[in-house]
Amino acid sequence: MADRPPGLPEEAQEVSSVGFNHYVGPYYRLPDADGGETRRFAFVVADKHMNAGGTIHGGMLMSFVDMAMGQSSRLATGATGGSTVSLNCDFVGPGRLGDVIEARVKISRRARTMIFLSAEISAGDRLLLVATGLWKIIGAP
Amino acid sequence: MSPQPNPAPPLPGFVPTHLVDPFEIYVGPVFEHGAPGAKTYAMRLDARHMNRRGILHGGMFMTFADLTLGQAVWDLTNKAPVVTLNMQTHFLKPAVEGNILQVTPELVRRTRALVFMRGDFKVEDETIFTVQSVWKLLGQS
Numbered sequence: 001m002a003d004r005p006p007g008l009p010e011e012a013q014e015v016s017s018v019g020f021n022h023y024v025g026p027y028y029r030l031p032d033a034d035g036g037e038t039r040r041f042a043f044v045v046a047d048k049h050m051n052a053g054g055t056i057h058g059g060m061l062m063s064f065v066d067m068a069m070g071q072s073s074r075l076a077t078g079a080t081g082g083s084t085v086s087l088n089c090d091f092v093g094p095g096r097l098g099d100v101i102e103a104r105v106k107i108s109r110r111a112r113t114m115i116f117l118s119a120e121i122s123a124g125d126r127l128l129l130v131a132t133g134l135w136k137i138i139g140a141p
Numbered sequence: 142m143s144p145q146p147n148p149a150p151p152l153p154g155f156v157p158t159h160l161v162d163p164f165e166i167y168v169g170p171v172f173e174h175g176a177p178g179a180k181t182y183a184m185r186l187d188a189r190h191m192n193r194r195g196i197l198h199g200g201m202f203m204t205f206a207d208l209t210l211g212q213a214v215w216d217l218t219n220k221a222p223v224v225t226l227n228m229q230t231h232f233l234k235p236a237v238e239g240n241i242l243q244v245t246p247e248l249v250r251r252t253r254a255l256v257f258m259r260g261d262f263k264v265e266d267e268t269i270f271t272v273q274s275v276w277k278l279l280g281q282s
Contacts, residue, residue, distance in 0.1 A: 019198065023189045048163055051162035059168070059203055060200075062207070063200025067200065083199075083235070084232045086232065088228075089203075090226070090227050091228075
């Protein structure tokens with residue numbers, strides 16, 4: 001297991017095990033907030049996540065929010081799988097090297113095979129990205 | 142240990158795209174063909190880009206979109222400094238390892254401060270992912 005990057009909360013649990021999430025991660029899950037209504041994830045910005053201008057690459061932020069929203073759709077429903085149908089991202093502010101980036105994901109509505117989610121990505125009190133998305137879920141009870 | 146990318150162009154006539162952002166270099170290579178402002182970009186999908194179900198991760202789709210539409214914006218603005226303000230995506234069909242993902246970014250409208258772009262991302266001749274994004278030219282109002 002890789003060394004934990006500095007700045008992560010004590011309770012962070014690594015969640016990125018395979019594939020692209022492993023390649024661009026590591027990602028961590030944080031304890032839920034708002035009585036379980038908000039699911040939280042984190043990563044720490046490393047050199048590989050940057051663009052040439054010295055801020056986090058937009059593709060990396062979208063990769064992180066896609067992971068966080070996809071995992072939240074499964075955690076919320078017990079689905080065994082799922083896929084992104086649409087995702088809308090507003091890039092509100094820049095992230096920097098070493099930032100501890102947190103995603104806070106909420107479910108807007110769950111239908112039988114579809115789920116609507118929203119997410120906010122921040123570094124401390126700086127908001128970086130807001131997203132809304134629609135996922136198809138598979139194998140939900 | 143991550144699999145190594147294949148450095149060979151995926152299609153005849155394509156040459157490597159010059160990437161400067163560390164995140165893009167990390168997930169690349171990307172290749173291109175055609176004249177500035179009307180280029181087609183292509184990427185061979187490998188094991189690094191897949192999710193746990195063996196299909197292309199949504200984050201990699203969006204990273205390729207941000208990279209290619211950004212390259213096109215650079216060509217159209219004579220390499221002005223730009224940032225992504227917003228990206229909207231629709232995931233129509235999965236892609237798998239070995240597929241060659243291609244896009245010819247399209248300019249929708251350019252104003253003094255904004256560039257509106259779109260792209261239909263294809264495997265062979267089938268569109269599997271569509272994107273619209275809005276870019277801001279820094280320092281312009």
